[in-house]
Amino acid sequence: xxxxxxxxxxxxxxxxxxxxxxxxxxxxxxxxxxxxxxxxxxxxxxxxxxxxxxxxxxxxxxxxxxxxxxxxxxxxxxxxxxxxxxxxxxxxxxxxxxxxxxxxxxxxxx
Amino acid sequence: xxxxxxxxxxxxxxxxxxxxxxxxxxxxxxxxxxxxxxxxxxxxxxxxxxxxxxxxxxxxxxxxxxxxxxxxxxxxxxxxxxxxxxxxxxxxxxxxxxxxxxxxxxxxxxxx
Numbered sequence: 001x002x003x004x005x006x007x008x009x010x011x012x013x014x015x016x017x018x019x020x021x022x023x024x025x026x027x028x029x030x031x032x033x034x035x036x037x038x039x040x041x042x043x044x045x046x047x048x049x050x051x052x053x054x055x056x057x058x059x060x061x062x063x064x065x066x067x068x069x070x071x072x073x074x075x076x077x078x079x080x081x082x083x084x085x086x087x088x089x090x091x092x093x094x095x096x097x098x099x100x101x102x103x104x105x106x107x108x109x110x
Numbered sequence: 111x112x113x114x115x116x117x118x119x120x121x122x123x124x125x126x127x128x129x130x131x132x133x134x135x136x137x138x139x140x141x142x143x144x145x146x147x148x149x150x151x152x153x154x155x156x157x158x159x160x161x162x163x164x165x166x167x168x169x170x171x172x173x174x175x176x177x178x179x180x181x182x183x184x185x186x187x188x189x190x191x192x193x194x195x196x197x198x199x200x201x202x203x204x205x206x207x208x209x210x211x212x213x214x215x216x217x218x219x220x221x222x
Contacts, residue, residue, distance in 0.1 A: 031208040042114075042200050042213030043153070050208070086151055095206045097143070097166055100153040 006101030133201030
């Protein structure tokens with residue numbers, strides 16, 4: 001299957017900080033998606049991107065579809081405690097399945 | 111109204127047993143999936159059905175058998191459970207992968 005490299009693997013946030021994570025692939029994708037998983041739940045779709053260069057926001061979240069179609073990033077602005085969780089990127093090159101990154105675990109800094 | 115519901119939420123069983131996990135979606139989606147999430151949280155696709163037809167069957171032991179009686183249901187039966195089968199199993203559905211999936215809340219399987 002296609003490999004997505006997601007980084008960082010984990011990060012600590014302090015309330016009010018802006019944080020960023022990204023995903024790269026050796027293959028071209030037609031669609032990039034970002035999901036968040038809370039403990040004990042399934043991943044929930046945050047943002048979907050369909051066009052190279054596209055920049056899309058959902059509240060404090062902003063994601064971009066890289067111009068080469070091989071990467072995407074997700075920014076969270078002014079983070080709050082409920083932003084903790086695992087964030088997954090996913091890419092789609094056909095309509096049959098998504099390939100997922102390994103996830104970025106976001107934790108609150110004590 | 112739960113969009114994708116899977117049961118049970120937790121399943122603890124002994125090695126060698128046979129168990130089933132059920133999944134139902136009320137979104138009218140044509141495609142359903144089973145994913146396995148290991149202890150490192152990696153999501154790995156196992157199977158996908160489109161309108162009751164198997165379209166994806168990744169490298170999964172024969173002990174795992176999916177069944178889709180209709181497009182709203184996709185069940186997973188596991189024979190002769192092994193310790194390494196312990197994981198969280200997610201059901202998901204979509205109207206096309208590029209629209210994204212709607213996931214169920216997962217079934218945590220523990221084999222002892």
